[in-house]
Amino acid sequence: AQSVTQPDIHITVSEGASLELRCNYSYGATPYLFWYVQSPGQGLQLLLKYFSGDTLVQGIKGFEAEFKRSQSSFNLRKPSVHWSDAAEYFCAVGAQGAQKLVFGQGTRLTINP
Amino acid sequence: DAGITQSPRHKVTETGTPVTLRCHQTENHRYMYWYRQDPGHGLRLIHYSYGVKDTDKGEVSDGYSVSRSKTEDFLLTLESATSSQTSVYFCAISEKQYNYGYTFGSGTRLTVV
Numbered sequence: 001a002q003s004v005t006q007p008d009i010h011i012t013v014s015e016g017a018s019l020e021l022r023c024n025y026s027y028g029a030t031p032y033l034f035w036y037v038q039s040p041g042q043g044l045q046l047l048l049k050y051f052s053g054d055t056l057v058q059g060i061k062g063f064e065a066e067f068k069r070s071q072s073s074f075n076l077r078k079p080s081v082h083w084s085d086a087a088e089y090f091c092a093v094g095a096q097g098a099q100k101l102v103f104g105q106g107t108r109l110t111i112n113p
Numbered sequence: 114d115a116g117i118t119q120s121p122r123h124k125v126t127e128t129g130t131p132v133t134l135r136c137h138q139t140e141n142h143r144y145m146y147w148y149r150q151d152p153g154h155g156l157r158l159i160h161y162s163y164g165v166k167d168t169d170k171g172e173v174s175d176g177y178s179v180s181r182s183k184t185e186d187f188l189l190t191l192e193s194a195t196s197s198q199t200s201v202y203f204c205a206i207s208e209k210q211y212n213y214g215y216t217f218g219s220g221t222r223l224t225v226v
Contacts, residue, residue: 006155034214043203043217044156090155099163100146100171101215103156 002027002095006104014112015083021076021107023065023091032094033074034101035065039087047089050074061085086111116140119204119218126225132191134221136204138184144207145187146215147171147179149200156203162187194225 003026013019025031032051036044048059055067065076074091088108092101116139126132136145144163148156148171158171160179168179176198178190191198201222205215 009153036215036217043219044205044215045217046214049214099144099169100158100161102158103148105153105155 002031002093002102004091004093004102004104006089006091006107008107009105010108010110012110012112013081016080019076019078019081019085019109021089021091021109023074023076023104024072025074025091025093026072027093027095029095030069033065033067034092034094035059035063035074035076036090036092036103037061037087038090038106044090047076081109081111083111083113085109117204117206117216117218119202119221121221122219123222124224126194126223128195128225129193132194132223134189134202134204134223136187136189136206136218138187138206140206140208140216141184142206142208142216143184144209145181146205146207147177147187147189148203148205149173150203150220151200159189159202191223194223196225199223199225 005024034049035047038044047063048057050057050067088106090106091104094101118137120135146161147159157173162168162181180188201220203220204218
């Protein structure tokens, strides 16, 4: 069965600094990978997804993620964060043939002014 | 938010009482999911549906049942609520399995006292 680990529970960065959120997955074949963002009191919104092809995927709000098969990782990046990026971020993995996603524990992002 | 509504948004109930949460969609999507969100656990799948009257269990299904008699409605029932079921419940929909990413509702905050 597939699984996802987000090693960082909470990250704090300064506004304008770069950001990288880590995601490691466990799955025997090529996974389907997703990043979601959750603002306080809201549901989750899809940021980006990877199925196949180019390992660097672009998403909404200036985010990107890179799939690295050798490291079983799908880290989320942003070159310059804004105060509005403060939220909780979830990585998720889907397996071929499965009908559901498995989510990581989430990483809470705080932005310092 | 993309035609998915959860009701109620908030509910406080007493231990031992039955509770039903409703998820309603206007997107005519085949797949519907119920997740619960708890600190330190991320999102965990309770039940999902892959069509009218077609449902299956997720990883934390004990104490929960679901029904889907129409494409647009997916009901989650706690037969006899317990304090361990205090959580935020999210419904999600998907057009074709998980490949296109989920669309989430705004959540229901349930407190069992």
